[in-house]
Amino acid sequence: MNTTLMGTILIVEDTPSEMELMSHYLKESGYSVISAVSAREALNIAIEHKPNVIVTDIVMPGMSGFELCRNLKKHPATEKVPVVICTSKNQEIDRLWGMKQGADAYITKPFTREQLVRAIKSVVV
Template sequence: MSTTLMGTILIVEDTLSELELMSHYLRESGYNVINAIGAKEALNKVLEQKPDVIVTDVVMPGMSGFELCRRLKTHPVTEKIPIVICSSKNQEIDRLWGMKQGADAYLTKPFTREQILRAIKSVAL
Protein backbone atom coordinates (compact mmCIF):
# COMPACT_ATOMS: atom_id res chain seq x y z
CA MET A 1 0.00 0.00 0.00
CA SER A 2 1.56 3.27 -1.05
CA THR A 3 -0.52 5.87 0.73
CA THR A 4 1.30 9.10 1.33
CA LEU A 5 1.03 10.24 4.92
CA MET A 6 -0.60 13.65 5.10
CA GLY A 7 0.86 14.64 8.44
CA THR A 8 0.85 13.71 12.09
CA ILE A 9 -2.12 14.37 14.35
CA LEU A 10 -1.96 14.17 18.15
CA ILE A 11 -5.33 13.21 19.64
CA VAL A 12 -5.83 14.09 23.31
CA GLU A 13 -8.89 12.27 24.62
CA ASP A 14 -9.57 10.41 27.88
CA THR A 15 -12.60 8.45 26.57
CA LEU A 16 -11.17 5.39 24.83
CA SER A 17 -14.14 4.88 22.49
CA GLU A 18 -13.82 8.48 21.22
CA LEU A 19 -10.06 8.08 20.90
CA GLU A 20 -10.49 4.88 18.86
CA LEU A 21 -13.09 6.47 16.60
CA MET A 22 -11.01 9.58 15.87
CA SER A 23 -7.85 7.53 15.34
CA HIS A 24 -9.71 5.25 12.93
CA TYR A 25 -11.12 8.15 10.87
CA LEU A 26 -7.76 9.88 10.63
CA ARG A 27 -5.63 6.81 9.93
CA GLU A 28 -8.06 5.76 7.21
CA SER A 29 -7.65 9.19 5.67
CA GLY A 30 -3.87 8.88 5.52
CA TYR A 31 -2.78 10.66 8.69
CA ASN A 32 -0.18 9.38 11.14
CA VAL A 33 -1.88 9.38 14.57
CA ILE A 34 -0.39 9.76 18.06
CA ASN A 35 -2.68 9.23 21.05
CA ALA A 36 -2.52 10.81 24.51
CA ILE A 37 -4.98 9.90 27.27
CA GLY A 38 -4.67 13.26 29.03
CA ALA A 39 -3.18 16.73 28.82
CA LYS A 40 0.00 15.95 30.79
CA GLU A 41 0.84 13.03 28.49
CA ALA A 42 0.03 15.27 25.53
CA LEU A 43 2.50 17.95 26.67
CA ASN A 44 5.32 15.37 26.70
CA LYS A 45 4.36 13.89 23.33
CA VAL A 46 4.08 17.28 21.65
CA LEU A 47 7.65 18.17 22.55
CA GLU A 48 9.00 14.73 21.57
CA GLN A 49 7.08 14.17 18.36
CA LYS A 50 6.12 17.63 17.06
CA PRO A 51 2.71 16.82 15.51
CA ASP A 52 1.30 18.93 12.66
CA VAL A 53 -2.11 19.33 14.31
CA ILE A 54 -3.49 18.64 17.80
CA VAL A 55 -7.09 17.55 18.40
CA THR A 56 -8.08 17.80 22.07
CA ASP A 57 -11.09 17.10 24.23
CA VAL A 58 -12.01 19.73 26.85
CA VAL A 59 -13.25 17.81 29.89
CA MET A 60 -10.39 15.61 31.12
CA PRO A 61 -9.07 14.75 34.58
CA GLY A 62 -6.14 16.86 35.79
CA MET A 63 -5.87 19.53 33.12
CA SER A 64 -8.65 20.64 30.79
CA GLY A 65 -8.28 20.95 27.03
CA PHE A 66 -8.67 24.72 27.43
CA GLU A 67 -5.69 24.83 29.80
CA LEU A 68 -3.68 22.53 27.51
CA CYS A 69 -4.46 24.85 24.60
CA ARG A 70 -3.34 27.91 26.59
CA ARG A 71 -0.08 26.22 27.62
CA LEU A 72 0.76 25.10 24.08
CA LYS A 73 0.01 28.52 22.60
CA THR A 74 2.27 30.29 25.10
CA HIS A 75 5.24 27.92 24.63
CA PRO A 76 7.72 29.01 21.90
CA VAL A 77 8.21 25.43 20.65
CA THR A 78 4.50 24.65 20.31
CA GLU A 79 2.81 28.03 19.76
CA LYS A 80 2.50 27.54 15.98
CA ILE A 81 0.89 24.05 16.11
CA PRO A 82 -2.78 24.32 15.10
CA ILE A 83 -5.24 23.06 17.73
CA VAL A 84 -8.73 21.72 17.12
CA ILE A 85 -10.87 21.51 20.25
CA CYS A 86 -13.33 18.65 20.03
CA SER A 87 -15.90 18.83 22.81
CA SER A 88 -19.40 17.86 23.85
CA LYS A 89 -19.70 21.44 25.17
CA ASN A 90 -21.76 22.86 22.34
CA GLN A 91 -22.70 26.32 23.60
CA GLU A 92 -21.49 29.36 21.69
CA ILE A 93 -19.80 30.60 24.89
CA ASP A 94 -17.72 27.40 25.01
CA ARG A 95 -16.64 27.87 21.40
CA LEU A 96 -15.72 31.50 22.03
CA TRP A 97 -13.78 30.58 25.18
CA GLY A 98 -11.94 27.84 23.26
CA MET A 99 -10.94 30.32 20.55
CA LYS A 100 -9.84 32.79 23.24
CA GLN A 101 -7.50 30.10 24.66
CA GLY A 102 -5.84 29.89 21.26
CA ALA A 103 -7.77 27.09 19.53
CA ASP A 104 -7.74 27.30 15.74
CA ALA A 105 -11.02 25.39 15.32
CA TYR A 106 -13.81 24.11 17.55
CA LEU A 107 -15.71 20.93 16.75
CA THR A 108 -18.65 19.63 18.78
CA LYS A 109 -19.40 15.99 19.53
CA PRO A 110 -20.92 13.94 18.10
CA PHE A 111 -19.13 14.68 14.81
CA THR A 112 -18.99 12.92 11.47
CA ARG A 113 -15.85 11.76 9.75
CA GLU A 114 -16.27 14.61 7.23
CA GLN A 115 -16.53 17.21 10.00
CA ILE A 116 -13.33 16.15 11.75
CA LEU A 117 -11.42 15.96 8.46
CA ARG A 118 -12.72 19.37 7.42
CA ALA A 119 -11.71 20.87 10.79
CA ILE A 120 -8.18 19.47 10.46
CA LYS A 121 -7.79 20.59 6.84
CA SER A 122 -9.04 24.06 7.77
CA VAL A 123 -6.19 24.56 10.27
CA ALA A 124 -3.36 22.51 8.74
CA LEU A 125 -0.59 24.63 7.30
Protein backbone atom coordinates in the same frame (compact mmCIF):
# COMPACT_ATOMS: atom_id res chain seq x y z
CA MET B 1 9.06 9.24 8.54
CA ASN B 2 6.71 8.11 5.79
CA THR B 3 6.25 11.11 3.51
CA THR B 4 3.11 9.73 1.85
CA LEU B 5 1.15 10.44 5.00
CA MET B 6 -0.70 13.74 5.21
CA GLY B 7 0.78 14.58 8.59
CA THR B 8 0.79 13.54 12.22
CA ILE B 9 -2.15 14.26 14.47
CA LEU B 10 -1.94 14.11 18.26
CA ILE B 11 -5.31 13.13 19.73
CA VAL B 12 -5.89 14.01 23.39
CA GLU B 13 -8.93 12.11 24.64
CA ASP B 14 -9.60 10.23 27.88
CA THR B 15 -12.57 8.21 26.57
CA PRO B 16 -11.31 5.05 24.83
CA SER B 17 -14.28 4.78 22.43
CA GLU B 18 -13.86 8.41 21.28
CA MET B 19 -10.10 7.91 20.89
CA GLU B 20 -10.73 4.79 18.82
CA LEU B 21 -13.24 6.55 16.58
CA MET B 22 -11.04 9.59 15.94
CA SER B 23 -7.96 7.44 15.31
CA HIS B 24 -9.92 5.33 12.85
CA TYR B 25 -11.29 8.34 10.95
CA LEU B 26 -7.88 10.01 10.72
CA LYS B 27 -5.92 6.90 9.75
CA GLU B 28 -8.54 6.20 7.07
CA SER B 29 -7.97 9.72 5.79
CA GLY B 30 -4.21 9.22 5.49
CA TYR B 31 -2.95 10.74 8.73
CA SER B 32 -0.48 9.27 11.17
CA VAL B 33 -1.95 9.29 14.70
CA ILE B 34 -0.32 9.57 18.10
CA SER B 35 -2.40 9.69 21.25
CA ALA B 36 -2.45 10.91 24.82
CA VAL B 37 -5.06 10.25 27.50
CA SER B 38 -4.34 13.38 29.54
CA ALA B 39 -3.43 16.98 28.85
CA ARG B 40 -0.16 16.70 30.80
CA GLU B 41 0.91 13.69 28.76
CA ALA B 42 -0.13 15.54 25.59
CA LEU B 43 2.08 18.52 26.44
CA ASN B 44 5.15 16.30 26.72
CA ILE B 45 4.33 14.37 23.55
CA ALA B 46 3.63 17.58 21.60
CA ILE B 47 6.96 19.13 22.63
CA GLU B 48 8.85 15.95 21.76
CA HIS B 49 7.09 14.91 18.53
CA LYS B 50 5.85 18.27 17.18
CA PRO B 51 2.67 16.95 15.52
CA ASN B 52 1.11 18.83 12.59
CA VAL B 53 -2.18 19.26 14.46
CA ILE B 54 -3.44 18.55 18.00
CA VAL B 55 -7.06 17.48 18.51
CA THR B 56 -8.13 17.74 22.15
CA ASP B 57 -11.16 17.11 24.30
CA ILE B 58 -11.98 19.76 26.93
CA VAL B 59 -13.22 17.78 29.93
CA MET B 60 -10.38 15.58 31.21
CA PRO B 61 -9.02 14.75 34.65
CA GLY B 62 -6.26 17.06 35.87
CA MET B 63 -5.71 19.70 33.21
CA SER B 64 -8.57 20.67 30.87
CA GLY B 65 -8.30 20.98 27.11
CA PHE B 66 -8.58 24.77 27.54
CA GLU B 67 -5.52 24.78 29.84
CA LEU B 68 -3.69 22.48 27.45
CA CYS B 69 -4.38 24.88 24.61
CA ARG B 70 -3.06 27.84 26.60
CA ASN B 71 0.08 25.92 27.59
CA LEU B 72 0.74 24.78 24.02
CA LYS B 73 0.42 28.32 22.69
CA LYS B 74 2.85 29.61 25.34
CA HIS B 75 5.57 27.03 24.64
CA PRO B 76 8.10 27.92 21.88
CA ALA B 77 8.16 24.32 20.58
CA THR B 78 4.39 24.10 20.16
CA GLU B 79 3.13 27.71 19.82
CA LYS B 80 2.57 27.33 16.07
CA VAL B 81 0.92 23.88 16.19
CA PRO B 82 -2.78 24.25 15.33
CA VAL B 83 -5.20 23.04 17.99
CA VAL B 84 -8.66 21.64 17.20
CA ILE B 85 -10.97 21.34 20.18
CA CYS B 86 -13.35 18.40 19.86
CA THR B 87 -15.90 18.30 22.64
CA SER B 88 -19.47 17.61 23.66
CA LYS B 89 -19.60 21.17 25.07
CA ASN B 90 -21.67 22.74 22.31
CA GLN B 91 -22.57 26.13 23.81
CA GLU B 92 -21.43 29.24 21.95
CA ILE B 93 -19.72 30.47 25.13
CA ASP B 94 -17.56 27.31 25.16
CA ARG B 95 -16.62 27.83 21.52
CA LEU B 96 -15.70 31.48 22.17
CA TRP B 97 -13.69 30.56 25.26
CA GLY B 98 -11.89 27.85 23.30
CA MET B 99 -10.91 30.30 20.58
CA LYS B 100 -9.79 32.78 23.25
CA GLN B 101 -7.45 30.10 24.67
CA GLY B 102 -5.80 29.84 21.26
CA ALA B 103 -7.77 27.04 19.61
CA ASP B 104 -7.71 27.19 15.82
CA ALA B 105 -10.93 25.24 15.28
CA TYR B 106 -13.76 23.87 17.41
CA ILE B 107 -15.97 20.90 16.59
CA THR B 108 -18.62 19.27 18.72
CA LYS B 109 -19.41 15.62 19.36
CA PRO B 110 -20.97 13.70 17.80
CA PHE B 111 -19.09 14.52 14.61
CA THR B 112 -18.73 12.86 11.22
CA ARG B 113 -15.44 11.84 9.67
CA GLU B 114 -15.91 14.69 7.18
CA GLN B 115 -16.33 17.28 9.95
CA LEU B 116 -13.20 16.07 11.73
CA VAL B 117 -11.07 15.99 8.57
CA ARG B 118 -12.43 19.34 7.39
CA ALA B 119 -11.56 20.95 10.74
CA ILE B 120 -8.01 19.57 10.53
CA LYS B 121 -7.55 20.64 6.92
CA SER B 122 -8.86 24.12 7.77
CA VAL B 123 -6.07 24.74 10.31
CA VAL B 124 -3.11 23.28 8.39
CA VAL B 125 -1.22 25.94 6.49
